[in-house]
Amino acid sequence: MADFVQTLMTALAIGSLYALIALGYTMVYGILKFINFAHSDIVVLGSWISYSLAIKILPVLGLNPHNPETPPPLWVGAVVLLLSMVICGLIGFVIERLAYKPLRRAARLNVLITAIGVSLLLQNVGQLTFVFGSSPQKMPSLIQDRELIRLAFSSGENAQVVVVGLVDVMIFVTSAVLMLVLEYLVFRTKLGTAMRAVSYNPDSASLMGVPVDRVVSFTFVLGSALAAAAGFLFVLKYPTVQQPAHFIWVLLGLKAFVAAVIGGIGNVRGAVLGGFVIAFVEQFGAFYISPNYKDVYVFALLIMILLVRPTGLLGSPLQEKV
Amino acid sequence: MTNSASKPTAASPVLPQITDHSRIGIFQGLWPFAIGIILAALMYAILPNAIGQYYSRIVIDIGIAMIMAVSLNIVNGLTGQFSIGHAGFMTLGGYAAGMITYYGSLLLWDSQAKHGGFLGAGDWMFVASCLVGGLVAAAAGYLVGLPSLRLRGDYLAIVTLGFGEILRVVLQNTGKVLEDSAALRSAKWSQLIPPPVGGALGFDAIPKYTNLFWVYVFLTFTVVIAYRLKQSSLGRAMISVREDEIASQAMGVNVARYKVLAFVLAAFFAGIAGGLFAHESGLNISPNDAGFQRSFDYVIMTVLGGRGSITGVMLAAMILTALPEVLRDFEQYRLIVFALLLIIMMLVRPQGLFGIKEIWQIWPGTGRRTAS
Numbered sequence: 001m002a003d004f005v006q007t008l009m010t011a012l013a014i015g016s017l018y019a020l021i022a023l024g025y026t027m028v029y030g031i032l033k034f035i036n037f038a039h040s041d042i043v044v045l046g047s048w049i050s051y052s053l054a055i056k057i058l059p060v061l062g063l064n065p066h067n068p069e070t071p072p073p074l075w076v077g078a079v080v081l082l083l084s085m086v087i088c089g090l091i092g093f094v095i096e097r098l099a100y101k102p103l104r105r106a107a108r109l110n111v112l113i114t115a116i117g118v119s120l121l122l123q124n125v126g127q128l129t130f131v132f133g134s135s136p137q138k139m140p141s142l143i144q145d146r147e148l149i150r151l152a153f154s155s156g157e158n159a160q161v162v163v164v165g166l167v168d169v170m171i172f173v174t175s176a177v178l179m180l181v182l183e184y185l186v187f188r189t190k191l192g193t194a195m196r197a198v199s200y201n202p203d204s205a206s207l208m209g210v211p212v213d214r215v216v217s218f219t220f221v222l223g224s225a226l227a228a229a230a231g232f233l234f235v236l237k238y239p240t241v242q243q244p245a246h247f248i249w250v251l252l253g254l255k256a257f258v259a260a261v262i263g264g265i266g267n268v269r270g271a272v273l274g275g276f277v278i279a280f281v282e283q284f285g286a287f288y289i290s291p292n293y294k295d296v297y298v299f300a301l302l303i304m305i306l307l308v309r310p311t312g313l314l315g316s317p318l319q320e321k322v
Numbered sequence: 323m324t325n326s327a328s329k330p331t332a333a334s335p336v337l338p339q340i341t342d343h344s345r346i347g348i349f350q351g352l353w354p355f356a357i358g359i360i361l362a363a364l365m366y367a368i369l370p371n372a373i374g375q376y377y378s379r380i381v382i383d384i385g386i387a388m389i390m391a392v393s394l395n396i397v398n399g400l401t402g403q404f405s406i407g408h409a410g411f412m413t414l415g416g417y418a419a420g421m422i423t424y425y426g427s428l429l430l431w432d433s434q435a436k437h438g439g440f441l442g443a444g445d446w447m448f449v450a451s452c453l454v455g456g457l458v459a460a461a462a463g464y465l466v467g468l469p470s471l472r473l474r475g476d477y478l479a480i481v482t483l484g485f486g487e488i489l490r491v492v493l494q495n496t497g498k499v500l501e502d503s504a505a506l507r508s509a510k511w512s513q514l515i516p517p518p519v520g521g522a523l524g525f526d527a528i529p530k531y532t533n534l535f536w537v538y539v540f541l542t543f544t545v546v547i548a549y550r551l552k553q554s555s556l557g558r559a560m561i562s563v564r565e566d567e568i569a570s571q572a573m574g575v576n577v578a579r580y581k582v583l584a585f586v587l588a589a590f591f592a593g594i595a596g597g598l599f600a601h602e603s604g605l606n607i608s609p610n611d612a613g614f615q616r617s618f619d620y621v622i623m624t625v626l627g628g629r630g631s632i633t634g635v636m637l638a639a640m641i642l643t644a645l646p647e648v649l650r651d652f653e654q655y656r657l658i659v660f661a662l663l664l665i666i667m668m669l670v671r672p673q674g675l676f677g678i679k680e681i682w683q684i685w686p687g688t689g690r691r692t693a694s
Contacts, residue, residue, distance in 0.1 A: 035476050102669055108475065109404060110672045113625050116406075116618060117664030124657040247613065254487065261480060292495045299484035306477055307469060 002153040002160030003287065011283035012276070013168040013237065016175035019275025020230035021256030023182060023268060024223030030199040030266035031219050034108050037115040038095065040253020041122035042088050042224045044244045046231025048132045049084040051139050051241045058140060071144035080142065081174070081232045085225040092224025093217055101213070126244030136246075139239040143167060171233045178229055179272055182222070186268055195219060199266065230256075251295060255282070258302045264315025273313060277301075358542025366440075366535035378534060382602060384643045385537035386595050389544045391623040391639035392632055393591035396548060398621065399629035399678070400557060401584040402564025404475065407466070407482030408592055409616035410489045414462055415455030415593025416600035416607045417493065417519055420528040422451035423601065427529055428503040436529045448531035452540065452597030456590040463589025467582035486612050493609035494522040524608025525600065532601040540598060544591045548632050551587070560584055561630070561678075622664055628674030633681040638674075 021043055028036040055065040057076055063069070099118050103111045127134045149164040186192035197205040198215045206212045234252070235241050242248055255278055263274025278298055285297035305312065370378045390412060397405045424434055426447055431437050437444030466485050470478050497518040500506045509518075519525045551557045560580050562570035571577050600607040610616075619642070627638030646656050667674065676684055 035479070099665055106668070106672060109402075110668045112404065112476065112479070113621070114665055114668040116621065117661045117668065120618065120657055120661035121665065124654075124661060128654060128658075245615075247610075247615075250614065251487075254483070257480070258484075261477070293491060295491045296488050299488050302484055303469065303481055306481065310477065 002151075002162050005151065005153070005162045007283050007287045009162070009164055009168055011279045013171045014283065015276035015279030016172050016179075017230050017234055017237075017252075017275075018256045018259045018278050019272040020175050020178065020226050020233070021253065022259040022263065022271035022275045023179070024227045025257050025260040026263070026265050026268060026271040027195075027219050027223050029260070030268075031195065031202075031216055032100065032104075032111070034111040034115065035257065036223075037112070038118040038122060039223065039227060040249055040256070041119050041126075041244070042092060042227040043231040043234070043253060043256075044126065044249045045091060045122065046084050046088050046228030047139075047235040047241055048126065048231075048244065049087050049228070050080050050232040050235060051137055052132075053080045053083055054140050054142060066138065066140060068140055072142060074143070077142040077236075081229060084232055085228045088228030088231075089221040089225040092220040092227075096217055096220040101216075123245040132244055134243045134245075136243060137241045139235040139241050141239065143170060143236060167237055171237060174229065174233060178226060182226070182268065185222070191215070191218065255295075255298050258298055262302060262305050262312055264312030267312070267314045270312055270314035277313075354546045355542060358546070359539055362535045362538035362542065365538055366533060369534055379602075379604065380644060380647050382532060382534060382537050382598075384640050385534070385541045386598050386602070387620075387623065387639040387643045388636045389537075389541050389591055389595040389598070390620045391627065391635040392541075392544050392548050393588040393595070394620045395624050395627075395630065395632060395635045396551065396560075396588045396591075397584045398624050399631070399635070400552060400560040400564060401581055402561075402629075403470065403581060403584065404479040405466075405482040405585070405588070406479050406614060406617050406621055407484070407486035408588070408620050409614075410482070410486030410612045411459040411463060411589040411592035412596035412599060412616075413493070413607065413609070413612035414489060414596065415452075415459035415589075416596030416611070417455075417517075417525060418458040418593070419448075419451040419455030419597030420525050420600040420607060421517060421519060422454055423448055423531065424499075424525075424528050425506060426451070428500075428506050432503045434502075434527055434529060436531060440533075440535070444529065445531060445536075448529075448597075448601060449536065452536075452594045452601075455597035455600075456593035459593025459596065460586045460590035463585040463587075463592075464582060466589070467585030470578060470581040470585070483614055483617075486614055486617055490609045490612040492516070493519065493612060496521050499525065499527060520608075522609060524606045524610075526606045528600050528607070530601055530603035532598050532603070537598050540594050544594070545632060545636070548591075552630070552632065556580075556583075564630075622660055625674055626663060626667055628676035628678065630678030631674065631676035631680055634674060634676030634679075637676075637681070 021039070024039045024042070025036060028034070028039070054076075057080065058065040058068055058072060061072060061076070063072060095118055099114055100111060103114060126132045143166060145165050145167045147163050148166050148169055151162040151164070153160045153162065184192075186195060194205070194210045194215050195218070197208065197210050198212055202212055205215075256275065259274035259278040260271045261274070262277055263270025263272070265271075278301070281297050281301050282294050286294040289297075309315075365381070369381060373381075390408065394405065394408045397403050397408075423444075427434050427437060427444070430447075431444075437447075439445075462485070466482055469481050496516045497513060499520045500509055500513070500518050551560075559570070559575045560583075562573065562575055563577050563580050567577050596607075599605065599611075623638045623642055624635050626642070627635030642660070646653070649656060
């Protein structure tokens with residue numbers, strides 16, 4: 001029982017990260033109908049920018065940037081998070097304007113290939129020595145991880161203990177807040193209505209006076225900001241910031257994309273659902289079957305869902321028009 | 323021999339002309355293979371002495387990259403699907419071929435070293451192992467192609483990507499290589515499943531049979547078969563799938579069948595390339611080769627060369643393989659340049675350097691377009 005609860009806690013924390021990243025994939029797909037392969041690289045940027053900001057801010061407060069003796073005040077974490085979200089939002093905006101906007105009318109395959117190009121570009125520019133470099137760094141701990149809740153399970157003679165850490169709770173709460181804000185934006189505001197209109201049919205939306213270009217830009221900014229938040233939360237939990245082309249990033253992005261597809265790509269709530277489904281399959285599979293194959297479970301689930309329900313759990317069936 | 327093509331317009335792509343197969347004699351059908359084999363033999367005899375071992379290896383790398391690019395071109399170029407897991411087929415074929423030569427050598431000759439000289443017994447076992455590697459990869463290609471019955475476009479791309487990643491993880495969890503024939507003969511079943519191919523560190527100790535001759539013989543077969551495929555009615559059906567799936571279905575083309583066929587063919591050649599790769603000296607095939615990064619390299623080659631143009635992707639494969647060797651000092655910037663090339667190409671010339679045309683169809687005055 002204790003193991004089960006512990007795995008559940010990890011799955012919830014990781015699932016909210018997947019969900020945050022999946023939201024960016026799903027929003028871009030919903031509006032422009034292409035897989036934004038460069039999205040996972042925005043996550044990488046988010047974590048590297050968080051790292052760079054953290055080691056700049058900590059000395060100002062008189063703390064050792066690489067290994068602060070006393071935990072910095074909580075607002076430092078919040079500032080780093082917000083700044084990296086803003087910076088990544090801007091980068092997302094620029095990428096969309098330069099690389100994707102000229103291809104608005106091009107074949108989808110071409111946009112997909114461009115996205116791969118952008119992804120390779122971000123990875124390799126990030127690896128340059130004067131940008132982030134190609135060696136891993138250690139993120140200073142902005143939040144002291146401590147025991148928040150202690151649950152005791154008595155199974156037989158010896159009681160087992162589950163510890164709920166502060167970082168896991170922070171990840172879950174921050175993601176939940178961001179997702180609620182997004183939910184409000186998409187379903188309750190005029191801009192969100194415009195986004196859904198463009199996703200439904202860009203041509204009619206533009207005839208109805210929806211500024212399509214601005215909506216697309218806004219979508220990219222929003223998705224990139226969420227990706228940056230995910231990047232920040234990821235290095236909060238796993239403090240080793242790997243080099244930008246490292247395959248843990250790519251796997252993170254891939255799994256988030258799988259989450260978006262499983263939930264029904266283009267569907268905002270589906271992405272959140274998919275994120276948690278993926279995390280549960282991964283974590284419980286790793287715990288109860290074998291940790292060596294945890295990536296296999298995710299992709300096997302993807303292929304099975306695609307074969308049974310090609311449009312995902314919450315996606316609407318695709319209508320083919322000639 | 324060929325009908326003169328109708329004048330191409332900007333809107334419609336130039337379809338290759340259909341060759342009338344009934345009028346090709348046995349000699350006519352075989353001469354490209356003969357020329358290729360002779361050229362390969364000449365390269366094998368002359369090049370290592372003329373340009374040295376280091377550059378010969380680059381020429382081998384180019385040959386393997388060309389096989390990969392030309393085979394991927396069948397799926398991505400002719401049939402218009404988007405496979406981004408092509409390196410997975412290559413790695414699968416490489417592991418299968420490596421297992422055959424390594425464990426075969428142990429069983430037959432009690433030693434993992436190369437057996438026999440040029441065209442000796444070991445050499446033939448190597449060739450057979452490459453073909454088996456191709457067949458194993460083709461079977462995987464069938465499985466990966468099957469979802470294309472239900473999926474299209476981006477979703478299919480994700481399935482191919484998932485295939486490569488699954489293969490990578492599975493290969494990482496394989497057992498240790500059995501060192502000698504005694505260990506192999508006394509191995510229990512539990513040691514053979516999963517196959518003992520070295521786990522995460524890769525399958526070293528594969529006898530290094532690959533040489534210029536075999537790479538370019540296999541390249542000849544790949545290119546001639548791919549070219550004839552493109553010229554045949556089969557190829558035309560594939561191109562029609564690429565241009566418009568619904569329209570070609572309405573014309574009676576079995577879309578799913580051609581997609582699966584394209585996957586199987588491409589995977590077969592990729593498996594052969596994997597066999598050559600696994601036996602190349604100085605290389606060590608490892609699970610990471612199945613990952614998406616290597617797959618992207620081949621995707622870039624097909625995109626830059628022109629989706630559908632065999633000579634175009636060969637040229638791109640040659641340039642993109644040789645360039646990093648020339649620009650060793652700028653290693654950091656290599657992929658930045660590739661990425662920018664990819665982005666700029668999509669902005670200014672999305673059909674690639676040559677589009678669907680071959681090189682001789684581009685250069686005026688050397689055209690075979692009016693050969694009839």
